[in-house]
Ligand SMILES: Nc1nc2c(ncn2[C@@H]2O[C@H](COP(=O)(O)OP(=O)(O)OP(=O)(O)O)[C@@H](O)[C@H]2O)c(=O)[nH]1
């Protein structure tokens with residue numbers, strides 16, 4: 001069984017270049033404009049940068065999985081050979097992925113350093129941290145393997161790119177920095193728009209008196225949230241947070257300085273959670289693996305001053321009690337890119353409650369924006385109504401700008417790409433479906449043709465391979 005090695009990367013590069021060239025010429029052929037944000041007026045550019053690509057999550061529908069990117073369904077249990085295993089991608093670095101797999105027969109977790117199968121790259125199937133994958137060609141001694149296939153994702157957030165996140169922890173501090181209700185609302189609206197379950201926690205509670213905390217609790221309850229209080233400093237509330245995160249993949253979201261890194265470290269060294277040491281989530285790391293080390297709280301200021309162009313590595317840190325925590329506290333500026341004028345109301349529990357309690361269960365107009373239309377079920381006597389107005393206005397301005405610039409206001413119609421050096425680009429989606437199918441057919445064929453030359457696919461059962469079968473089927 002060959003061990004995937006760095007020499008494989010050399011082998012892939014002409015294929016990838018070839019694909020890139022093919023892609024570029026397709027775009028040119030259609031005379032479609034590629035709009036680059038840098039070309040916007042300074043003011044527009046600024047507001048767009050500020051709204052940069054934050055926490056956009058996709059809830060996948062089966063439609064989004066074309067046969068060009070076939071995935072294993074969550075219930076698939078492929079028969080595994082001795083050199084295959086199923087695992088979770090815990091970190092990605094350059095061309096390697098660190099995958100934690102269950103090794104047979106001991107069933108304990110083992111870290112493997114993996115490359116991604118060339119075919120997956122060719123069909124542009126991105127493997128993300130958090131993905132559940134099938135690893136093959138495993139060398140159990142050298143801890144090497146190759147990612148052969150990916151399972152369907154339940155969710156996908158894009159900044160940082162993590163698959164299968166099933167919990168968002170929105171963390172703020174009561175003081176240092178002071179809890180600011182509008183900023184908190186922005187983060188909550190962004191988090192709600194992903195439709196991933198949320199926990200709201202307030203840190204640094206040892207800095208304020210009991211009365212202040214009770215005040216916040218009542219206030220946040222009226223917003224529809226049940227906040228958890230904690231202090232990394234005094235260890236207050238860390239145990240209940242730990243049990244809240246158990247067995248889930250959690251991303252911590254919150255402004256700079258509230259204590260996200262500190263909390264991650266505290267949770268990972270929590271003695272209560274470590275009762276389960278060498279239990280559920282224990283695995284054997286590769287000697288010298290650095291990605292598992294503690295978050296440096298000292299790195300805070302460097303991180304908050306992090307340039308847009310810096311590459312960020314995301315890793316999922318296993319919690320000893322079970323579950324994972326994403327280690328990139330990267331969400332400092334909610335962009336609200338995924339939120340539309342019509343959907344922003346869905347992110348306010350107060351509005352949802354008023355609609356539910358209304359005798360008709362809705363407003364008189366289906367497209368009611370709840371800004372005083374006749375027959376509107378949303379009444380004005382609630383604290384965050386002004387914030388709702390403010391956000392609605394901001395989103396309206398963005399949608400109008402998109403309409404002028406891209407000829408579409410739906411975020412889903414514009415693709416955002418982080419190009420070289422992190423420059424953000426947007427381009428309209430390629431519209432004509434027929435054309436797309438045509439070129440996809442050609443691409444499928446060229447992938448099938450290319451396969452004969454691929455060393456790393458030689459060991460696979462090409463006849464029965466699910467990905468290849470799907471490509472062939474589509475071309476029939
Ligand atoms: N008083 C007090 N300070 C805390 C507490 N938790 C964290 N801190 C301090 O708050 C500062 C910021 O903490 P970090 O964990 O780096 O904050 P962060 O949210 O990761 O910040 P960014 O990395 O900039 O997003 C550090 O000086 C911590 O020591 C707490 O419970 N009480």
Ligand SMILES: [Zn+2]
Pocket residue numbers: 363364368369370371373375376377378
């Ligand atoms: Zn209404």
